[in-house]
Amino acid sequence: MLFGTVYINIGNKRYRAKKGESFYYKPRANHYISNQGKTLAKVLWVSTPPFF
DSSP, X not given: OOBSEEEEEETTEEEEEEXXXXXXXXXXXXXXXXXXXXXXXXXXXXXXXXXX
């Protein structure tokens, strides 16, 4: 996370990531990233190997 806060939703679980933190997950379950509120968040996203 470069700045701000996002929520990582994986299956039925929700995790919070804030500035200075990192996260990873295996894309086996439904997943999405959300930004709650009016604050801007910036994420540096790296995907390897590319699954899109």
